[in-house]
Amino acid sequence: MDWDQILFWVMIAIWVIMPAFIVYEEIRERRALAASEAPAEEIEAVNE
Amino acid sequence: MLIPAIWIAALTYASELTLLSMGFTLTYLTAKVPNFAHGTYAGIGIYVSYTFSKILGFSPYLGFPFSFLIGGLMSIIIYFLVIGVLQRLGGGAIVLTISTLAIQIFLAGATNIYAFWLRAKYSTYAMLFMLKDFDFKIGDFPGIFIVSVGLTVSCVILLHYMLTRTKIGIAMRATAEDPELASVLGININQVQVFSWFLTGGMASLAGSMIPIWFMSTPTTGAAMITPIMAGSLLGGFENVYGAVIGGVVVGVSEIMLTYWGSVILGAWVGEYRPLIPMIFLVIILLIEPRGLQGAWERMTASDTGQSILKSLGLLKEEPVT
Amino acid sequence: MIQEIALGLLTSSVAVEGTSRLIVDIAMYFGLFVIVAMALNFQYGNAGIPNMGCAVQVIIGGFTVSAITTRLILTLVGNAGVEILPWTSDYDWVYNSPKNVNIVNSWLSGEPLFGVSMLLFTLAVSLILGAIIGWIIALPAIRLRATYLMIVLITMADASQIFGRNVVWISGGTLGIFIPDIFKWYPGDRTLVMAIITLLIGLISFFIFRTMLNSPYGRLMRAIRENEVTVGSVGKNVVGIRRNILMFASGITAISGALLGFYFSYVVEANYQRALWTYWPWLMLILGGPGNNAGTFLGCALVVAMRRVILVNKWFLQEIFFFPVAYFEQILLGVLLISVIMFRPNGLIPEKLLYIPGVNYRRLVDEEVVVDWRGAPKARGASSGISGIFRMLGGKKEEAGE
Numbered sequence: 001m002d003w004d005q006i007l008f009w010v011m012i013a014i015w016v017i018m019p020a021f022i023v024y025e026e027i028r029e030r031r032a033l034a035a036s037e038a039p040a041e042e043i044e045a046v047n048e
Numbered sequence: 049m050l051i052p053a054i055w056i057a058a059l060t061y062a063s064e065l066t067l068l069s070m071g072f073t074l075t076y077l078t079a080k081v082p083n084f085a086h087g088t089y090a091g092i093g094i095y096v097s098y099t100f101s102k103i104l105g106f107s108p109y110l111g112f113p114f115s116f117l118i119g120g121l122m123s124i125i126i127y128f129l130v131i132g133v134l135q136r137l138g139g140g141a142i143v144l145t146i147s148t149l150a151i152q153i154f155l156a157g158a159t160n161i162y163a164f165w166l167r168a169k170y171s172t173y174a175m176l177f178m179l180k181d182f183d184f185k186i187g188d189f190p191g192i193f194i195v196s197v198g199l200t201v202s203c204v205i206l207l208h209y210m211l212t213r214t215k216i217g218i219a220m221r222a223t224a225e226d227p228e229l230a231s232v233l234g235i236n237i238n239q240v241q242v243f244s245w246f247l248t249g250g251m252a253s254l255a256g257s258m259i260p261i262w263f264m265s266t267p268t269t270g271a272a273m274i275t276p277i278m279a280g281s282l283l284g285g286f287e288n289v290y291g292a293v294i295g296g297v298v299v300g301v302s303e304i305m306l307t308y309w310g311s312v313i314l315g316a317w318v319g320e321y322r323p324l325i326p327m328i329f330l331v332i333i334l335l336i337e338p339r340g341l342q343g344a345w346e347r348m349t350a351s352d353t354g355q356s357i358l359k360s361l362g363l364l365k366e367e368p369v370t
Numbered sequence: 371m372i373q374e375i376a377l378g379l380l381t382s383s384v385a386v387e388g389t390s391r392l393i394v395d396i397a398m399y400f401g402l403f404v405i406v407a408m409a410l411n412f413q414y415g416n417a418g419i420p421n422m423g424c425a426v427q428v429i430i431g432g433f434t435v436s437a438i439t440t441r442l443i444l445t446l447v448g449n450a451g452v453e454i455l456p457w458t459s460d461y462d463w464v465y466n467s468p469k470n471v472n473i474v475n476s477w478l479s480g481e482p483l484f485g486v487s488m489l490l491f492t493l494a495v496s497l498i499l500g501a502i503i504g505w506i507i508a509l510p511a512i513r514l515r516a517t518y519l520m521i522v523l524i525t526m527a528d529a530s531q532i533f534g535r536n537v538v539w540i541s542g543g544t545l546g547i548f549i550p551d552i553f554k555w556y557p558g559d560r561t562l563v564m565a566i567i568t569l570l571i572g573l574i575s576f577f578i579f580r581t582m583l584n585s586p587y588g589r590l591m592r593a594i595r596e597n598e599v600t601v602g603s604v605g606k607n608v609v610g611i612r613r614n615i616l617m618f619a620s621g622i623t624a625i626s627g628a629l630l631g632f633y634f635s636y637v638v639e640a641n642y643q644r645a646l647w648t649y650w651p652w653l654m655l656i657l658g659g660p661g662n663n664a665g666t667f668l669g670c671a672l673v674v675a676m677r678r679v680i681l682v683n684k685w686f687l688q689e690i691f692f693f694p695v696a697y698f699e700q701i702l703l704g705v706l707l708i709s710v711i712m713f714r715p716n717g718l719i720p721e722k723l724l725y726i727p728g729v730n731y732r733r734l735v736d737e738e739v740v741v742d743w744r745g746a747p748k749a750r751g752a753s754s755g756i757s758g759i760f761r762m763l764g765g766k767k768e769e770a771g772e
Contacts, residue, residue, distance in 0.1 A: 007562045008390060014569045015397055018404075018576055019671075022664045025580075026719075082517055130708055137712065142420055145517045146652070147711055149422075153649060154704025157697045164693045275528065278521055320536045327525045334522050335510060 054308050056193045060262050062300025063200035067255035068273065069280035069296035070207065070289050071248035077224040077286065078244040079131065081144040087277055088155040089119050089249050091270020093256025095162055095174075098265075101182045102172050108182050109195070112257055119253020120246040126151055127245040132238075156271045163267045175267065179260045192261040199258070203251065204293055211289070220244055276303060276326035282333045285340030294341060299326055394565050396678050398633060401568030404670045405575055405626040406647065407654045408663060409619040412579055415660035415721070416588065417615045418595030419511060422648055423523030426530040427620045429642040430503045431627025433534065434496040435549055436541040436637035439628075443488060443550050447474050464538060464545050471548040471635070478554040485552035489567070492628050500624025504617035511616060512609050527644050534639035546638025549631055564633050571629070575622050580663060591615060649703055650677075657710050659717025668718055676702075 068090055075083045093115040100111030134147055163174040184191040210217040222230040223240045231237050256270055263269075280299040284291025303325045310318035337344045349358060406428060413421045421427075441457075448454050454473050455466040478485060510522045534541050541547055553560040582588055593601050594608055602608045627647075631637040650673060658669025677699065680687065684695050691698055710717070 003557060004559050004562060007566060008394070011394070011397055011562060011566045011569060014566065014573060015400075018569075018573055019667060021576075022667055026662075026664050082521065130712075133712060137715075139711070139715075141517050142520075143711055143715065145520060146656075147708055149649070150704045150707035150711070152704075153645070153700055153707070157700030157704065160697045160700065161693045164697065168692060275525060317536070321532060324529060324532055327529050330525050331510070331522055334514060334518055338514065338518060 054304065056189065057262065058301045058304035058308075060193050060196045060258075061304055062297045063196040064255045064258050065273070065276055065280055065300035066200050066293055066296030067203060067251055068277045069284065069292040069299075070203070071251040071255075072277050073281045073284065073286055073289050073292040074244060074251075075248045076281070077289075078220055078241060079135075079144075081131070081141065081148060082278065083248075084145065084148040084274055085126070085152040085155055086248070086252055087274035088152050088159065088271045089123060089252035090256030090259065090273055091155065091159045091267065092119055092122060093253035093258075094260050094265050094270055095159060095166075095267075096253065097179060097257040097260050098174060098177060099166070101179050102174075102177070103166065103170055107184075108179050108257065108261055109191075112254060115253045115257040116250040119256070120250035122253075123245045123249020124242055126249075127242060131245075132241070152271060152274070156268065159267045159270065176264060177260060178262075178264045180262060183261055190262070192258060196258050199254070204290075207289060216240070216243060272323070275323065275330065276300065279326035279329040279333070281340075282330060282338070283340050285342035287339070287342050291340060291342050299329055302329070391559075391561070392678070392682070394559070394561050396674060398561065398565040398568055399678070400670060400674045401565065401572045402626050402630055402633075403651060403654065403674055404572045404667060405568075406623050407651045407658075407666045407670045408572075408575060408579055409623045409626075410651050410655050411660060411663065411666045412582075413615060413619045415655065415662070415666075416583060416595065417591045417612065419612060419616065420516065420520050421507070421523055421616070421619075422520045422652070423507065423525075423527040424623055424651060425527040425642060425644045425647040426507075426523075427500055427503055427623035428627035428630070428647045429527075429530050429534060429639070430499050430620075431496040431624035431629070432631045432637045432642055433540050433627075434499055434624065435492055435628045435631035436547040437539065438495055439488060439492045440547060440549055442491070443474060443552075444470060446484075447477055450477070464543065464547065467548045471550050474550040475554050478550060478552065480555060482555040485555055488552045489632070492632070493571075493625055496624040496628040497621040500621035501617040503624070504620025505613060507620065508613035508616045511612055524644070524648075527648060531639055531642070531644065534642070541637045541639055544638070544640075546636055546640075549635045549637060551635055552632065561633070564629070568626075568629050568633075571625060575625075576663060578622075583663075645700070645703070649707075653703060653707055653710070656707065656715075656717060659719040659721060661721030662719060665717045665719035665721070 068086065071089075072083060072086045075081070075086065096111050096115035096118055097108040100106050100114070101108040130147055130151060131144065134144055139147070166172060166174040180190075211221055212218070219230070219235045219240050220243070222233070222235055223237055223244075227237055230240075259265060259269065276299055277296075280296035281292050282295065283298055284293065284295030303322060306325055307318060307322045310321075333340060337347070339346075349355070406424060409427075410421060410424055413419045413424075444454060444457055454470050456462045457466055457470060507523065507526065511519055514522060535544055537543070551560065553563050556563050583591075590601070590606065590611065594606075594611060598608050627642065630641065634641065654669035654673045655666055656669070657672060658667065659665025680695060680699060680702075687695055687698065
């Protein structure tokens, strides 16, 4: 059992989790932020 | 009158440090930023001296005016390229300070490269050197002692004259106090800034060019001096330049004398800890009284005990104390 | 750019196995720096504490490994009956260190549990010592702000280097101490194990930081960064919170230093230089964007990639520039810092508003909210002139009207 190969790919996996998670989170947050502002814009448009 | 050799070293070092601290305080007063690269300007001066003496074969003293000019020019260039731009873009204090740190890193790298190039081209060892052989003697004293103390004293006098009598000097003080008001009064802030950067860069370079005549120098000697420089300026307080004079002298003399006495009393290992002395000064000053000696003086005279002492000495002005 | 990086990776004149070794090396350095950069982001980007002395936090981790762990291992191994050379006096400590390490290593090759427990012990101790250093750093941070704080912290980092260089029992002065290889029991490439552990710790700390940032505590931190007088007046213990933040971030940074010691199996003060562990992390932070973890990650990735590419192409570069690559890196660091500050001060990924579920920002804020860390001290009400600066930099004492 070649530990080195296995661990190598484990390392790559861990290395990739972080950016993947970050990207996922950022997209989700920015979308939620934009969504929370959209209805308010409609209200503002109505108010004006 | 015979002065022990260690005092000669101490006073020489203290004069050079005082020049540097004055420049540092001046930069802080006019540009509102602690110039971390100030020590590296001195590094430029160190290598101008080296170039003049070992490469070109003249006495390093001849290089003094050149090092002043080169230092001033470098300072102006850096102002135009970096600091002025950042100030115009609206940078706060932290950003400007980080930029001076970046400048310091850049200049340190450039100094390293220059020393390396000198070694490659002229086969001289520019990484660690001392120029004592190029010195002359006045009576029993090494020339650099007289020159450094004399130069520093004359600089203080000249600076005082300039700041109080000449137009540009008063303009500098006005800009330091309140830039907006100064510009309303018709002072060209930009010109004043350029002039002050030229002056401080030149002074730093001048002080730097004196250093290798007595002390061993490396490419990083200039940059490493920033800690004693800041300690000297902080000790004097940033209210005006004269505080830096006191601060520079105290820190410079203490650094050398304390190391010397320490090595006499405790052993030679104390020498390694020499850079620690200005650091301790710095930390203690910042923790106890960030405004330095002047702040401490004001605090003391404003306190009750201070007032009673002054009253008993008959020095108290007639003012109602609320 | 990706092509150039790939080319840089591939033109390293070693065999294919060498390339994967390069990747492991990059992963290791990236892991180390990402931990430090994330902790720095925690301190500066989120709490507004410009910690220019993070080298001292890293070095404490290294000192833990050299001063404490190695001694512990030597004691335990000696008690287990293995013949090791004397190491208690200063001279023996440094001089016998490489030989002792060889002896201990051969014993360690059969003791996986011992190795792992030593690792955990080191991490725990460096966490604690890092927190102590954080407490020490917090002392000036109470009274000082902005530039004065930076000055003190840089000085502390320099001082720690002087101590490390001269006090022999900490890390062997200028000669350094060799560290027993706690992963000797692993049959293959130990750097792989180290890289995995480092990345794992990076991942864990990332999640810890993220949780803290998205919690009410995170909002508290940002509130303190923006306007601490208000926060103080609401009744929060600003001083205590800052201290906690510093202690926590210090502990995590120290872990990075300890891992570095284990990676090289060698601890010497010169490995922990100020330039490497303070300025480069700051560049990563500023380049990526202070205030969010995504930016830190990106900045870290870019800088580590750039440095490795430079290193791999060292011979080529030294043909063009006649001087050693180290000086070139110095110049590059300075130039990059200045460029980023001038042209993209918010970093590549600018900070966005905190997303709080259920809060409709439009109703609360009727102007464009731009998060601009550049003008930070100005936002604290500094007026022009010297008195303004002293009022600002003198800290709480002056504001309290003493």
